[in-house]
Amino acid sequence: MTKQYDVVILGGGVAGVSLAHSLRRQRKTVAVVENNLYGGTCPNRGCDPKKILLSGLEVTQLVDDMQGNGISGKVKVNWSDLMRHKRQYTNPISNATQNGLASDGIDTYHENAHFNKDGLLEAGDDLLSGDKYVIATGQRPSILDIPGKQFFKTSTDFLNLDEMPEDVTFVGGGYIGFELAGIAHAAGATVHLIHHNDRPLKQFDQQLVNQAVDHLTQLGIDFHMNTDVKAITQVGDQFVLSGDDFRLPTDMVFCTAGRVPNVDTIGLENVGVKADRHGVLVNEYLQTTNPNIFAMGDVVSTKRPKLTPVAGYEAGYLAKYFNGSTEKIQFKAIPTIVFGQPSLGQVGLPSSIATDDSRYMLITNDMTSWYSYHRLNEPLAKAKVVINRDSETVVGATVLSNHADYLINIFTMMIDQQMKISDFNKEILAYPTFASDVQYLI
């Protein structure tokens, strides 16, 4: 039997769940179809568990940095305790999210689903018909297509690892590879990070990335740049990665070479929805090439960073659009962070623009010896700030420090509010804090 809804949402992640609840407040009938964990990537196998595991790195690094500077004694990461701490947070998420939807009067379908040739959504034995559909199926880890690829584990596996092996390898130097490498290293593993060219974290300022890599190398992470892994073989209990003039045995290998949109099994071809390798194509209303079908979140083909708050923002946009708003979607500055010790954060225009365009000026700061960083004996603290000379506003910033997120969020607000530097300097911020340093960075 076909069930009729105002809106059928394919994907019960951050965007889907948020939109579903918003539409219920508009008294619309809503279905959410999810084939995996409700809540999706972020709370189950993404940002949230990652940053819980990162607490191990944060604490051990802080103790190391302060050793001899006021702190005596050593701590270490207890991986099974840390994993239990993580699971205490993640385990209830899916049921709680599904129950939350149900108690709000939203029908949930825990099924694989696809659009059929009649344009209806088949979810197991059910046929769902919506006045509108929203695709929010997200992404999954991409797996390099090489011999032995079946030996690759993914970030999802890492975030649910019962025991940390003695020797682990990450193939792919994007933000996931860097973050997981830091966590594994803090947990006591020997860590290798392999990247196919010499430009890991390519969306970030190259100089600061190189400084981070040098620092992590000193701490003992084994980087292999310009290295293509061409095969994996199992030898005894280990795996051997091999390429041209390259051979590395390791206990466990994770593919961290990006993520791919979940567009291949949902029958887009049956409803005229076009996608490319970056995801579903949408216009400025998040409308796909089928006017009754919309897409949001990580599954959308976009150059925007695919991040939880972006997905949430898009869900908020669609809730208003479905309620009659006719505005195009517009984005404020989108900050991105590689969490670690140090973290690397970026927002707005990249540092490189000041080289290419005389309207912009770059201010480069080494804060390592500044009070706020000296206090905790942080080994590395840098910031590059891009200023628009005419408007005298900050238009971009990159920060490398254990506390980069604090500054990046302040810069994000300055950019969004188009605050003149002279106006920011009238702010009286709590002293001494990372924020009270900002006036000296600009």
Add this chain to the structure above:
Amino acid sequence: MTKQYDVVILGGGVAGVSLAHSLRRQRKTVAVVENNLYGGTCPNRGCDPKKILLSGLEVTQLVDDMQGNGISGKVKVNWSDLMRHKRQYTNPISNATQNGLASDGIDTYHENAHFNKDGLLEAGDDLLSGDKYVIATGQRPSILDIPGKQFFKTSTDFLNLDEMPEDVTFVGGGYIGFELAGIAHAAGATVHLIHHNDRPLKQFDQQLVNQAVDHLTQLGIDFHMNTDVKAITQVGDQFVLSGDDFRLPTDMVFCTAGRVPNVDTIGLENVGVKADRHGVLVNEYLQTTNPNIFAMGDVVSTKRPKLTPVAGYEAGYLAKYFNGSTEKIQFKAIPTIVFGQPSLGQVGLPSSIATDDSRYMLITNDMTSWYSYHRLNEPLAKAKVVINRDSETVVGATVLSNHADYLINIFTMMIDQQMKISDFNKEILAYPTFASDVQYLI
């Protein structure tokens, strides 16, 4: 011989030094007179060293909180190492500051000074004459006038303590008492905090203060409220504090009952400058009752919090005023923080206003179980936010958590920018961070 300057500044603290350099950029001739350490309270015996010593509390508390949640092993504060770490920062400050002034062409006088009956400033053997004078002599710890008061030590002594005694007592439950008590407790001392009534930290939300006190009591800090210390006697190696039905032996006792302005020995009576017990009286141009004499920083009689960034802001104001600006001084919101574990921060209108005035609405949040705080197993995280119903803006906030300063700085910017809540909700902040929670707090 009388030396003539455009501006003579009495006090080489944050305000005085900042103003001196600014005036030099205007090519004015400037003298700075300081009778103690150049740099003044903040970097030598105030905010900066305090927060360096606080790192001991931050690290040990974080390790305690994460014990069994992913971190194994114990650390402790090594007081002599911590003090060395602090001195490494503070020891060079005074000379470096004086050298910085000298190399900028500013004359410095390391002397006690006072205005004489001719209206000139006597600094040791020198007579200084200024077209304008600025009083920036700051404050010093107040000492309760009781028998045995000579046994009181001060915050200055605490911040330079070679060894932490086994048992220490703080008399006065203001922000200094709370901060130093937290530092001493983390360093392993048995800590008593005595307050004369039942309302310590009276400028902060009473409910959150009480929750902080309850929490610190559970951790082992021994609070005595409604207790007047009426005498101190020395008994062997200890000091005995006594009052009505009260007797407490302790190894060291600190008077943390506020600070008094340094106005008594500088000859204000000779130049017609009026002061009250809160400091030098000034008008909206920071001008004293003598039109050629100005005052700034902690020595000013004001209801504003006496804080480093306020002093710096006032110095910036006077630099512009002396350069021809005729604007009155105006202040943005001034955040205040009691640093500790937890920290307690406040900015803008107090929570209580929502009880008294229907234009305001109070939103009370317990974030203790929220992801950001659960992640680090923080035991206590609360926020109260005051909203103006008409303008739909945040006008005040109080936050209690280990990371209160992060949120308070965000709220300060929201208040200063008069950001509508709906506009703030369009901000995309780095996730997951304390800042990305703010949309759920308002």
